[in-house]
Amino acid sequence: MRVDIISIFPEYFAPLDVSLMGKARERGILDIHLHQLRDWAHDVHKTVDDTPYGGGPGMVMKPEIWGEAVDAVIDLGRSAEGGEPSGSPRMVVPTPSGRPFTQEVALEYAKEPWLLFAPARYEGIDSRVVAEYGTRLRVDEVSIGDYVLAGGEAAVLVMVEAVGRLLPGVLGNVRSVADDSFAPGAMANLLEGPVYTKPPVWRGHEVPDVLLSGHHGKIARWRRDEALRRTAANRPDLLAGPGRDALDARDRQV
Ligand code: ADE
Numbered sequence: 001m002r003v004d005i006i007s008i009f010p011e012y013f014a015p016l017d018v019s020l021m022g023k024a025r026e027r028g029i030l031d032i033h034l035h036q037l038r039d040w041a042h043d044v045h046k047t048v049d050d051t052p053y054g055g056g057p058g059m060v061m062k063p064e065i066w067g068e069a070v071d072a073v074i075d076l077g078r079s080a081e082g083g084e085p086s087g088s089p090r091m092v093v094p095t096p097s098g099r100p101f102t103q104e105v106a107l108e109y110a111k112e113p114w115l116l117f118a119p120a121r122y123e124g125i126d127s128r129v130v131a132e133y134g135t136r137l138r139v140d141e142v143s144i145g146d147y148v149l150a151g152g153e154a155a156v157l158v159m160v161e162a163v164g165r166l167l168p169g170v171l172g173n174v175r176s177v178a179d180d181s182f183a184p185g186a187m188a189n190l191l192e193g194p195v196y197t198k199p200p201v202w203r204g205h206e207v208p209d210v211l212l213s214g215h216h217g218k219i220a221r222w223r224r225d226e227a228l229r230r231t232a233a234n235r236p237d238l239l240a241g242p243g244r245d246a247l248d249a250r251d252r253q254v
Contacts, residue, residue, distance in 0.1 A: 119152025193226030
């Protein structure tokens with residue numbers, strides 16, 4: 001997967017060299033290209049923002065600079081060595097006003113050959129940028145949660161990691177993706193339950209007997225019960241929604 005990120009803080013993405021994402025990059029599974037937005041600014045001060053029409057606090061990022069940057073990055077991607085990927089990227093604009101980024105969206109993005117992230121600072125990017133690229137590309141305005149960050153960069157880090165770990169060959173154990181909290185399938189809408197490793201007793205706390213029993217059926221049932229308990233305690237909204245239909249008769253007694 002090719003990932004382009006245009007930002008006034010490309011150095012913010014240094015963590016993508018580390019751990020699982022770093023390995024995915026080394027192995028060519030994740031091909032990340034960082035771009036400094038100010039390279040497309042025209043004045044000596046490399047200004048990228050201006051005051052908002054209609055008044056109000058803060059500054060808004062200028063459309064011409066974003067337009068030139070996005071056009072150039074798309075051209076670069078299209079003419080990249082090896083000719084891959086062709087076509088157009090899916091453009092992702094992080095904003096607290098966007099649609100929620102969920103595991104479902106991460107799975108959808110993981111199927112894309114090319115993502116282009118446009119994280120904003122200040123009060124956001126002039127809205128005509130999304131309008132313009134929406135006529136030519138698939139553009140998503142996406143929020144990673146109901147809180148406001150200082151800029152979209154941290155949201156991009158979150159999304160790249162959530163998507164990157166889903167790419168084939170990135171995780172050692174493919175099953176761990178299927179068992180994730182929020183993963184579709186048998187455990188859809190359930191949070192993952194508690195996990196344990198050796199020793200069997202630590203500071204007086206024992207590993208639940210069932211996990212040492214070797215009885216796979218009982219272990220699976222226990223894990224599901226624990227997942228239900230944790231979901232009811234931490235995220236009752238997940239059980240209250242349409243996902244409740246997925247509960248079996250035994251689940252409802254937990
Ligand atoms: N930029 C600022 N806050 C954000 C959020 N919650 N999600 C995505 N981008 C953001």
